[in-house]
Amino acid sequence: MHRRNFLRNSGMGLAAWSVMPHQLSAFDHVISDLHAYASSRQHALLVEDEAYWNIVRTAFRREGNYINLENGYFSPQAEPVLLSTQRNAAYINATSSHFMRREQEQAIETARTALADFLGVDAAGLALTRNTTESLNTVIAGFPWQRGDEVVNGNQDYGSMNEAFEQNALRYGFSMKTAAVPLLPQGDEEIVQAYTRLISGKTRMLHLTHLINLSGQLIPVAKIARASRAINPGICVVVDAAHSIAQLNFRLPELEADIVGASLHKWLCNPLGAGMLWMKQEWIPRIWPLMGDTGIAPDNIRRYEHQGTRPLQNLMSIPHAIAFHRSIGTELKEARLKFLMKRWAAAAAELPALRMQTPWNSEGRNSAIATVGHESLSPGQLAQLLFDKHKIFTVAIEHPVVRGVRITPHLYTSLGEVDALIKALKNPAGF
């Protein structure tokens, strides 16, 4: 095919990151079906309406003869988002250096603007990274540490962040104080105090995990941040929001953080390899980027985006992932995921051999994710039995605080699949 014809036929001669109707017919189809179905019904009733979720399910192609209840690692993309990403990859391949030299900047800015609007922040504070690990390692390694500084983190923070702190503590001579977050807290005050009792005049950074990946517990980050600043107003509050962005219905400023890192391939269902780093303007000139970029002004957030040549299609997909997400909406998504979690957790809580590791029935303290332990089976044994005997895929969590099998449903999870889990938990060995 002649190149001009190819471009015309594929619709890629125009801005490749805009949604072309004929490129994304499946996309339009699912979105319009969802709108059509939802428009004639009460929003609150959709949470339990399997016919609605069956439409959502058509957007996710799944393979494998098992029920996937391990959706906390990363999310598959909805087919329409995948399709647009593949088309953008083909477009970049076809235009190669011309794209990189003439179009990539606009593609990045389009993604940045869309994401900033979604998060409710100014685009000037938002960098597009590869994932949470990169975002928060940049901050932990690039912070202007001084020997004798202190950091307060939590005992259920993500391993990569703990290791980043350990490594940089050795390098720069700061010390760590770790808050013991209760597994099943009675109230916010208990969690707030676990942190604030460690804050001192020497504390430079407070690191909080908004939604704990081990158990699905949500912690009151804004309250902790406020109470900690009342003790030491100068601390930098850094939030790991890997699991909460696009799963829970909030806007970023509500966290009252100085810095937030997240991955967009988790609950935004963007392709793998896109993350975000948001900073309050005052921190941008103070935190060293991981990669040298002295060509960019020290107060410009783009200095955290220097990664060399990289696959831009994973950023160009961000507006599409947001559009798909909005076709359901965060409020309904959160409500549905919690509904599925509570359905199995309520049944598990009644079973004497099981131990819930998540405050699953405490309002404001939970999410899609919940973890359950067994009195006589190790987490590994329980996960293995669930897979071998019931074809249910989960993940075993062996942690000093949280021990059990982590269950994470997704938008494509049916009520029938959750009920299959309940049945399996009643008799894991399948006799």
Ligand SMILES: Cc1ncc(COP(=O)(O)O)c(C=O)c1O
């Ligand atoms: C709480 C938390 N933080 C950070 C990460 C790291 O995310 P990524 O591997 O996308 O950098 C994860 C991954 O599961 C996580 O659960």
